[in-house]
Amino acid sequence: MVIRLLIFLLLTVNLIAANTDIDDRRKELESIRDEISKNRAEINKLSSKESNLMRKLKRIDNDIALITRYMKKLDDQEKALVKDIDYTQVILVKTSNSLTERKGLLRERMRSIYKKGRFDELDLLFNSGSISDYFRRNALFRYIAESDRALIKGITRKQKDFENTKVRLENRLDDVHAIIKERESQQAVLEKQKEARTKILSEVKGKKSEYLKQVKELQQRQADINRIIASLGSTRKKKSGSKPLSGDYGDFGKLHGKLNWPAKGSISKPYGTNVHPVYNTKTINYGIDIETAEGAQVSSVAEGEVAHTGVMGSFGNFVIVEHSDGFYTLYANLARVSVSKGGKVKAGSSLGVTGSSASADGAKLHFELRRERQVLDPTDWLE
Numbered sequence: 001m002v003i004r005l006l007i008f009l010l011l012t013v014n015l016i017a018a019n020t021d022i023d024d025r026r027k028e029l030e031s032i033r034d035e036i037s038k039n040r041a042e043i044n045k046l047s048s049k050e051s052n053l054m055r056k057l058k059r060i061d062n063d064i065a066l067i068t069r070y071m072k073k074l075d076d077q078e079k080a081l082v083k084d085i086d087y088t089q090v091i092l093v094k095t096s097n098s099l100t101e102r103k104g105l106l107r108e109r110m111r112s113i114y115k116k117g118r119f120d121e122l123d124l125l126f127n128s129g130s131i132s133d134y135f136r137r138n139a140l141f142r143y144i145a146e147s148d149r150a151l152i153k154g155i156t157r158k159q160k161d162f163e164n165t166k167v168r169l170e171n172r173l174d175d176v177h178a179i180i181k182e183r184e185s186q187q188a189v190l191e192k193q194k195e196a197r198t199k200i201l202s203e204v205k206g207k208k209s210e211y212l213k214q215v216k217e218l219q220q221r222q223a224d225i226n227r228i229i230a231s232l233g234s235t236r237k238k239k240s241g242s243k244p245l246s247g248d249y250g251d252f253g254k255l256h257g258k259l260n261w262p263a264k265g266s267i268s269k270p271y272g273t274n275v276h277p278v279y280n281t282k283t284i285n286y287g288i289d290i291e292t293a294e295g296a297q298v299s300s301v302a303e304g305e306v307a308h309t310g311v312m313g314s315f316g317n318f319v320i321v322e323h324s325d326g327f328y329t330l331y332a333n334l335a336r337v338s339v340s341k342g343g344k345v346k347a348g349s350s351l352g353v354t355g356s357s358a359s360a361d362g363a364k365l366h367f368e369l370r371r372e373r374q375v376l377d378p379t380d381w382l383e
Contacts, residue, residue: 069336089169260347264297265293290367298354301329305345306339
């Protein structure tokens with residue numbers, strides 16, 4: 001009996017925790033949904049004849065990123081609901097079994113009363129051999145009567161618990177069906193936004209002014225990355241007395257020419273100076289661009305610690321990993337990031353997946369390698 005009670009209490013605690021988690025996720029979904037609504041309103045303000053196509057492209061990129069994030073949260077919410085449904089079904093079965101058991105006891109009790117009848121006070125008095133026997137029998141019959149009342153009350157309570165748990169289960173199942181429907185709806189919107197993005201890109205590529213804006217923005221992003229990495233180095237020095245990551249993270253310097261590739265694909269834009277084939281403009285690439293399939297896995301090239309994650313213009317979602325001896329690697333143009341700041345990663349650990357979000361060239365990974373503020377050619381280090 002004690003073991004049953006402990007199991008029931010444990011399941012109840014798990015249900016409360018799961019319910020809190022589901023409520024938190026629901027609030028987060030509502031917050032992202034508000035972001036999507038505001039972003040859509042801005043997109044609708046921009047006419048198809050808008051001269052600044054990059055502005056509209058950026059808005060659509062943001063919408064794609066928000067939808068992707070929203071769908072990921074929908075998946076998380078569905079998993080939490082399914083887990084809660086499993087717990088609820090266990091409790092429903094246990095409550096049903098307990099209710100059946102108690103009803104069986106009540107039937108036996110009613111059968112006993114029917115056969116033997118109830119004792120009243122006079123029966124009890126005249127059938128007692130002595131005063132002490134009377135009090136003993138009186139206490140016993142009162143205990144039996146109290147047990148009968150408790151049994152009936154327990155059945156009533158269990159019946160109510162059973163009905164409430166069943167309603168809870170039905171509501172959770174309705175929530176799951178609603179999420180599946182919502183995800184299908186968002187997937188349809190996502191496909192439309194990707195089509196709109198492709199159309200705008202075809203216009204952008206034919207306009208040199210828009211291309212030059214892209215180049216200028218890219219230069220600004222590089223300057224921003226420089227500031228972030230400088231800030232990370234300063235923060236590290238304050239915390240550890242000018243000592244970079246070391247020890248447990250191995251010797252990054254010995255990996256020269258041996259690093260695993262961060263993603264499968266071919267280099268579409270090499271390190272260094274690149275000349276546009278049509279506009280003859282020169283741009284400097286501080287890393288390499290790897291053309292990939294949509295949703296390709298992005299992995300850390302070596303063990304280290306996630307120093308920064310964020311979203312930045314033409315870089316889209318990006319991750320910076322700090323390695324030993326002041327080395328940093330940067331992974332940009334991710335459709336989804338799967339790590340958090342401060343997390344430890346190993347060589348080959350997943351950082352996220354690639355996508356076309358914020359990229360004018362389709363799905364790709366922008367990869368950089370630095371030592372402190374020194375920019376290095378990744379192709380010298382990759383296997």
